[in-house]
Amino acid sequence: MKAIAIAPGRPETADLIELPEPPESDGTLLVQTRLIGMCGTDREIAEEGYGSPPPGADRLVLGHESLGEVIEAPEGSGFAPGDLIAGVVRRPDPLPCAACAADEWDMCRRGDFVELGIKDRHGYGRERFRLDPRFAVAVSPALGDLGVLVEPMSVVAKAFEHVERIAARAWFESRVALVTGAGPIGLLAALLARQRGLDTHVLDRATEGPKPRLVTDLGAEYHSIPAAELPLRPDIVIECTGVGEVVIAAVHLAAPGAVVALTGISHSQRAGEAYLDALNKDLVLGNKAVFGTVNAARRHYDQAAAALAAADPDWLTQLITRRLPAAEWPKALHKGPEDIKIVVDMAASNGSLA
Ligand SMILES: [Zn+2]
Numbered sequence: 551m552k553a554i555a556i557a558p559g560r561p562e563t564a565d566l567i568e569l570p571e572p573p574e575s576d577g578t579l580l581v582q583t584r585l586i587g588m589c590g591t592d593r594e595i596a597e598e599g600y601g602s603p604p605p606g607a608d609r610l611v612l613g614h615e616s617l618g619e620v621i622e623a624p625e626g627s628g629f630a631p632g633d634l635i636a637g638v639v640r641r642p643d644p645l646p647c648a649a650c651a652a653d654e655w656d657m658c659r660r661g662d663f664v665e666l667g668i669k670d671r672h673g674y675g676r677e678r679f680r681l682d683p684r685f686a687v688a689v690s691p692a693l694g695d696l697g698v699l700v701e702p703m704s705v706v707a708k709a710f711e712h713v714e715r716i717a718a719r720a721w722f723e724s725r726v727a728l729v730t731g732a733g734p735i736g737l738l739a740a741l742l743a744r745q746r747g748l749d750t751h752v753l754d755r756a757t758e759g760p761k762p763r764l765v766t767d768l769g770a771e772y773h774s775i776p777a778a779e780l781p782l783r784p785d786i787v788i789e790c791t792g793v794g795e796v797v798i799a800a801v802h803l804a805a806p807g808a809v810v811a812l813t814g815i816s817h818s819q820r821a822g823e824a825y826l827d828a829l830n831k832d833l834v835l836g837n838k839a840v841f842g843t844v845n846a847a848r849r850h851y852d853q854a855a856a857a858l859a860a861a862d863p864d865w866l867t868q869l870i871t872r873r874l875p876a877a878e879w880p881k882a883l884h885k886g887p888e889d890i891k892i893v894v895d896m897a898a899s900n901g902s903l904a
Pocket of ligand 1: 643646648649657659660661662663
């Protein structure tokens with residue numbers, strides 16, 4: 551069967567490769583892959599050499615955002631042929647740390663975990679895959695292809711869960727949310743903020759394209775001014791840019807007692823002038839909490855699937871701006887200014903897919 555693969559750091563190697571059928575040792579559920587979502591991590595693997603192929607392999611099969619249809623499931627697995635599922639990305643440490651042993655592999659304290667399509671394990675970007683039912687997330691049939699958004703939404707569901715746990719220390723209820731960055735993660739964060747009834751604001755550089763309208767269609771407010779000039783005192787910030795200046799500005803903007811979740815991964819080693827003592831003073835005198843969050847535990851995937859099922863499918867559909875047949879997948883590594891989420895159709899009838 552065909553798979554979408556690349557040697558990390560060598561974008562010219564992006565191609566379809568031939569893989570054997572998935573071994574039964576991968577799990578009892580056999581799944582026909584439908585869609586693979588591509589994100590910034592895939593582009594970093596291609597361009598910057600992030601990630602690593604399985605031991606002994608020179609290429610890594612991509613695909614950590616998955617949607618597939620179950621074709622074989624054992625009795626009692628909770629799944630049946632025809633069910634739609636999304637696969638969990640991380641697999642816990644083989645000798646689990648305390649976090650992995652508690653099924654909180656997203657909070658792993660040792661780092662020997664593997665990640666499908668990212669770290670030491672081939673991804674879901676192949677015609678069929680097998681997995682243990684424990685790592686399969688049921689997707690409502692009504693969601694259909696939009697189930698490919700479960701994985702990115704799981705990251706945001708975790709961020710919100712942790713924000714709410716930290717915010718529970720305060721006497722007040724959070725009312726105003728700021729999301730910095732209107733990429734797929736930022737837009738999904740804005741959706742979750744609106745589902746919680748928050749007065750939601752989204753900051754992004756784009757002044758054209760679909761982002762401003764997608765934000766206002768949620769009943770949120772769109773801003774494209776420098777972060778420091780926003781006329782807001784948010785109680786919750788979901789930071790999705792990973793850009794240092796935006797992070798610092800968002801921390802200063804945040805209201806006393808606010809919680810700031812950092813979800814964006816910075817891509818440079820930039821050094822610059824920062825008023826560290828002023829930052830410290832602001833955090834202390836403002837009782838502000840800033841924390842980082844990555845990946846998601848099993849329950850966040852289920853929360854994500856539920857949040858997507860409760861959302862307007864017409865709005866979600868507009869997040870998928872391009873759909874490529876598998877043979878053209880390398881084009882997904884180049885995101886255009888109008889692109890939000892690019893997906894690869896692993897089932898598209900195409901000459902080069904047998
Ligand atoms: Zn661990």
